[in-house]
Amino acid sequence: MTIEQPPPNINETEEESRAKNVEITKKAVEALRAKGINNNCQSCGKSNWNIYSFKIVATYASQAYFPAKQPLNLPVLNLTCLECGWMSLYSLKVLGVEV
Ligand SMILES: [Zn+2]
Numbered sequence: 001m002t003i004e005q006p007p008p009n010i011n012e013t014e015e016e017s018r019a020k021n022v023e024i025t026k027k028a029v030e031a032l033r034a035k036g037i038n039n040n041c042q043s044c045g046k047s048n049w050n051i052y053s054f055k056i057v058a059t060y061a062s063q064a065y066f067p068a069k070q071p072l073n074l075p076v077l078n079l080t081c082l083e084c085g086w087m088s089l090y091s092l093k094v095l096g097v098e099v
Contacts, residue, residue: 021053024092025053027097028090028092028095031095031096032090032095041081041084043081043086044083048081048082049081049082050079050080051080052080053076054076054078058072058074075091075092076091076092
């Protein structure tokens with residue numbers, strides 16, 4: 001969990017950012033496979049996924065306002081089942097994927 005993030009690379013184009021995200025997502029999926037994660041949806045049992053990597057902006061539960069002055073930025077791998085809508089989130093940090 002990281003509170004302070006380095007400044008974004010303002011010279012990076014949108015296309016470069018997307019390509020970088022694809023690379024992060026591939027590494028995260030490889031890490032999941034290496035851990036032997038079950039490929040089937042926990043809700044419907046099928047295996048038809050939409051897969052993205054992104055950051056979730058969150059606030060500590062104790063904070064009264066959202067977004068907080070210093071929100072949490074949690075990088076995750078998201079799997080969304082295209083059959084039933086079940087969503088899974090995996091911490092990229094725990095998977096060992098640098099963002
Ligand atoms: Zn499902």
